[in-house]
Amino acid sequence: MFKKSHTSPYLVRFLVITLMGAFFLLQGCQISSPAEPDDKEHAGNAMIIPEILEDQSADPDTASFELFVQQGEMEFFPGRTTETLGYNGNYLGPIIPVRRGQEVNVSVHNQLGEPTTVHWHGMDISGEADGGPHQPIMPGEVWEPNFTIDQPAATLWYHPHLHGTTGPQVYSGLAGLIYIEDDVSDRLNLPKDYGINDIPLILQDRNFNSDGSFSYQLDRMGLVPGDTMLINGTVDPYVEVNAEKVRLRILNGSNFENFNLQLSDGSSFYQIASDGGFLESPVARDSLFITPGERMEVIVDFSTATTDTEIALMAGEHPVLQFYVLDSEGANTEIPESLAVIPEISAGDDSPTRVFELQSMGLRGTINGKSFNMNRIDEEVNQNETEIWIIRNSRSMMHSSGHPFHVHGTQFQVISRNGNPPPPEERGFKDTIHVDPGEEVIIVVRFNHTGLYMYHCHMLEHEDYGMMGQFMVQ
Ligand SMILES: [Cu+2]
Numbered sequence: 001m002f003k004k005s006h007t008s009p010y011l012v013r014f015l016v017i018t019l020m021g022a023f024f025l026l027q028g029c030q031i032s033s034p035a036e037p038d039d040k041e042h043a044g045n046a047m048i049i050p051e052i053l054e055d056q057s058a059d060p061d062t063a064s065f066e067l068f069v070q071q072g073e074m075e076f077f078p079g080r081t082t083e084t085l086g087y088n089g090n091y092l093g094p095i096i097p098v099r100r101g102q103e104v105n106v107s108v109h110n111q112l113g114e115p116t117t118v119h120w121h122g123m124d125i126s127g128e129a130d131g132g133p134h135q136p137i138m139p140g141e142v143w144e145p146n147f148t149i150d151q152p153a154a155t156l157w158y159h160p161h162l163h164g165t166t167g168p169q170v171y172s173g174l175a176g177l178i179y180i181e182d183d184v185s186d187r188l189n190l191p192k193d194y195g196i197n198d199i200p201l202i203l204q205d206r207n208f209n210s211d212g213s214f215s216y217q218l219d220r221m222g223l224v225p226g227d228t229m230l231i232n233g234t235v236d237p238y239v240e241v242n243a244e245k246v247r248l249r250i251l252n253g254s255n256f257e258n259f260n261l262q263l264s265d266g267s268s269f270y271q272i273a274s275d276g277g278f279l280e281s282p283v284a285r286d287s288l289f290i291t292p293g294e295r296m297e298v299i300v301d302f303s304t305a306t307t308d309t310e311i312a313l314m315a316g317e318h319p320v321l322q323f324y325v326l327d328s329e330g331a332n333t334e335i336p337e338s339l340a341v342i343p344e345i346s347a348g349d350d351s352p353t354r355v356f357e358l359q360s361m362g363l364r365g366t367i368n369g370k371s372f373n374m375n376r377i378d379e380e381v382n383q384n385e386t387e388i389w390i391i392r393n394s395r396s397m398m399h400s401s402g403h404p405f406h407v408h409g410t411q412f413q414v415i416s417r418n419g420n421p422p423p424p425e426e427r428g429f430k431d432t433i434h435v436d437p438g439e440e441v442i443i444v445v446r447f448n449h450t451g452l453y454m455y456h457c458h459m460l461e462h463e464d465y466g467m468m469g470q471f472m473v474q
Helices: 009-026 166-172 183-187 460-464
Strands: 062-077 080-087 096-099 103-110 119-121 146-148 154-159 176-181 198-206 228-231 237-241 245-252 259-263 269-274 277-285 287-290 295-301 311-315 318-325 353-361 364-367 379-381 387-393 403-407 413-417 432-435 440-445 451-457 468-473
Touching (some): 062 096, 080 166, 154 245, 154 295, 228 318, 287 295, 353 403, 353 451, 364 451, 387 403, 387 432, 403 440, 451 460
Parallel strands (some): 062 103, 096 176, 198 245, 237 318, 353 387, 379 468
Antiparallel strands (some): 062 080, 103 146, 119 154, 154 176, 198 228, 245 295, 259 311, 269 277, 269 295, 353 364, 387 440, 403 432, 451 468
């Protein structure tokens, strides 16, 4: 599925330039600039592409991974050191590659001086393996969940979920992606060349102090607005692409911030997947509104672009990722007319219905008027029973925040938004849904496993300050 031994054009170019350089140096020549026409000087920093975590199991039906939660250091700005946290590295974590049907075993080693958890966000999974606040990993301990992947190809993610410290731990760098592949994703002729035309984008806004350290400061409204965008842990990033279709797997990994993404030339692109996998067919988009916790996969068609094409990904008014188009064609991939068949989660007239009222004022948010209590089970749900959940964000003078509502342990479907059918991009599987003030979103949901799970606002400071509830599935 992932080509781990791929010889990239960059590697070839690097080797050629290195060999040429060695040759010229031996000749006593000075090299002023590389001879390669593509190798322009780019402003900014080459975007970091996360590693793919090695599956240590030889059996294709199982996958085994080792994650080390550790402290690290980054130089986001030259000459200034930032103390960070990361999985198997200094900042963020590797991509965990799994396949539908695989039994997955993970050993999570907590090498921090504080407890943490690892939550598999978007995974259809038992409560025990979910990695929520009830599965703390103490310093020096190892947590070994195992679970079977039984959901469609999708881009999920993992991050800490200890109650009260999720915000600061994620802010320091604890987050990573999970790629699920299956027969459907195998069959589609989509861009799949990891890091070349299938590129992850973990978007995070951050604030820094002048010494380079992170400035994790809540303002009076309880917000943590960041003035610097990191993509995959890179400040001011650029990425080189071939003149081909490029798939971007986008995660809003920010603690609090929503992003409005578009291309600098205003051109449209195609959304092919939402949180829980492929849409039935690609949806042409001019812009993407993406809220914390959400993932969207899009294809940008660079196949007619040239080396002169100037194009950037914008977040609002700000360019956040510069694309440089190389003088090479790349792979012949498609934006297929149909992507996947999405089985409908259908509810009956007698399906249990629950209402979740979201309210917040500054830092303090509640759901159904309640603040999180780990010793209280808020909802009891029957396994394999389809339910209707109504999520309301009541409008008032005092609070005007939208909230990303996230449900653990499942992928749900949207029935309606404000009484209307959901827009096409919200007709796939979802695990996180934005609800603006005054809005009502109705979802249909079913839990295939048992255990204790969370529902909460995915603005991490709202979550840490109690905008979360828990439900028991049995
Ligand atoms: Cu919120």
